[in-house]
Amino acid sequence: MNQELTPIDDEQAIEIFKALSNQTRVSILQMLKDPENNFSSQAHVTKDEGFEGGICVSDIRSKIGISQSTTSQYLTILLQSGLVEMKRIGQWTYYRRNEETMKKLEKYIGLKI
Amino acid sequence: MNQELTPIDDEQAIEIFKALSNQTRVSILQMLKDPENNFSSQAHVTKDEGFEGGICVSDIRSKIGISQSTTSQYLTILLQSGLVEMKRIGQWTYYRRNEETMKKLEKYIGLKI
DNA sequence: TAGAAATATCGCAAATTATAGATATGCATT
DNA sequence: AATGCATATCTATAATTTGCGATATTTCTA
Numbered sequence: 001m002n003q004e005l006t007p008i009d010d011e012q013a014i015e016i017f018k019a020l021s022n023q024t025r026v027s028i029l030q031m032l033k034d035p036e037n038n039f040s041s042q043a044h045v046t047k048d049e050g051f052e053g054g055i056c057v058s059d060i061r062s063k064i065g066i067s068q069s070t071t072s073q074y075l076t077i078l079l080q081s082g083l084v085e086m087k088r089i090g091q092w093t094y095y096r097r098n099e100e101t102m103k104k105l106e107k108y109i110g111l112k113i
Numbered sequence: 114m115n116q117e118l119t120p121i122d123d124e125q126a127i128e129i130f131k132a133l134s135n136q137t138r139v140s141i142l143q144m145l146k147d148p149e150n151n152f153s154s155q156a157h158v159t160k161d162e163g164f165e166g167g168i169c170v171s172d173i174r175s176k177i178g179i180s181q182s183t184t185s186q187y188l189t190i191l192l193q194s195g196l197v198e199m200k201r202i203g204q205w206t207y208y209r210r211n212e213e214t215m216k217k218l219e220k221y222i223g224l225k226i
Numbered sequence: 227t228a229g230a231a232a233t234a235t236c237g238c239a240a241a242t243t244a245t246a247g248a249t250a251t252g253c254a255t256t
Numbered sequence: 257a258a259t260g261c262a263t264a265t266c267t268a269t270a271a272t273t274t275g276c277g278a279t280a281t282t283t284c285t286a
Contacts, residue, residue, distance in 0.1 A: 010139060017134040020226070021127055022274085029226055057233060070275050072234055091232050091283045102222065109219050113133070113142055135244080170263060180246050185264055204253045204262050 008104045012082070013112070016105055019081040025074050028060060029083060032097045046094050051087040054094030121217045125195070126225070129218055132194040138187050141173060142196060145210045159207050164200040167207030 008016070019025055035053045046054035061071040075095050078084045082101040087094050121129070132138055148166045149156055159167035174184040188208050191197045195214040200207050 010136065014134055014136055014139065017130045018273090021130040021134050023123065023127055026123060026127065026226065058231095067276055068233075069235080069277075072232095073275085076234080088233090088282090093233060102226065106219055106222050109215065109222065113139065113215065131243090137244095171261095181263075182247075182265080183245050185262095186245085189264080201252095201263090206263060 005100060005104050005107070007111075008082075008101075008108050010112070013105070013108050016081045016083060016101070019077050019083055022074075024064060024066060024070075025078060027064060028074060028078065029097060031060070031063060032084070032095070035096070045089070046087075046096075049087070049089050051089070051094055051096065053096040054087060055096065056092040056094050060095070118213060118217050118220070120225075121195075121214075121221050123225070126218070126221050129194045129196060129214070132190050132196055135187075137177060137179060137183075138191060140177060141187060141191065142210060144173070144176060145197070145208070148209070158202070159200075159209075162200070162202050164202070164207055164209065166209040167200060168209065169205040169207050173208070 032053070032055060035055055042056065042059070046052055057071055057075060058068075060075070061068055064071065066074075075084065075086070075093075079086055079095070082098055084095045085098045086096075133142075145166070145168060148168055155169065155172070156165075159165055170184055170188060171181070173188070174181055177184065179187075188197065188199070188206075192199055192208070195211055197208045198211045199209075
């Protein structure tokens with residue numbers, strides 16, 4: 001079946017590259033690759049809510065060691081570029097990787113650059 | 114035989130992402146994909162010198178329409194990130210894409226991010 | 227309904243990047 | 257050796273990004 005992905009355009013690609021040109025934001029993405037391992041609790045919460053692998057802002061913050069406001073801003077940048085997706089559940093906001101964007105980015109580099 | 118490429122590390126990847134987070138620099142890379150087509154003359158020069166596909170700075174400049182100093186600076190940024198390589202021949206400096214870095218970047222995104 | 231906790235947004239100073247003009251350097255020609 | 261190109265580097269200013277504390281907003285709970 002293999003649904004074709006709509007490719008990203010130059011503008012979106014550049015927004016992604018900007019998001020990736022910061023070590024802390026790249027580290028956040030890398031941490032989110034293995035939520036179970038990097039973040040002890042909560043796995044069941046997001047799973048039950050249909051948002052498996054989602055991690056809340058404060059967990060990311062304590063793992064990375066930057067301020068709350070910077071954490072929130074970085075996640076917004078990652079969200080707007082499409083590299084992560086989020087879901088609010090109660091007072092928590094959970095973020096997880098958007099693997100589809102990763103694949104699109106890989107294709108963009110292979111084909112368009 | 115397929116020689117394995119030494120992978121790039123986070124630091125180099127971020128330098129590459131910075132280089133790519135500018136529309137003009139991305140355009141330069143895209144133009145260099147098809148040197149024959151985008152740049153009329155000179156093809157034979159670089160070929161004879163063992164640097165096929167190389168384009169000189171002033172040709173790139175006139176195609177893109179930015180100042181000479183900005184062109185030179187952008188090419189230096191692309192060079193330092195490894196996305197292009199260069200060869201000086203006489204009074205000209207020729208630049209061409211470094212496809213190996215492209216492949217490494219694709220792998221980096223698929224495996225490390 | 228008054229706190230408390232989690233997150234987002236605002237406003238700011240510091241650092242970095244963008245871009246260009248001016249100048250320097252290297253090479254070729256006379 | 258003087259001049260003319262091609263390119264690189266220097267210097268400066270405007271624009272953007274970084275990262276934080278302060279404040280606002282949302283949601284939960286007593």
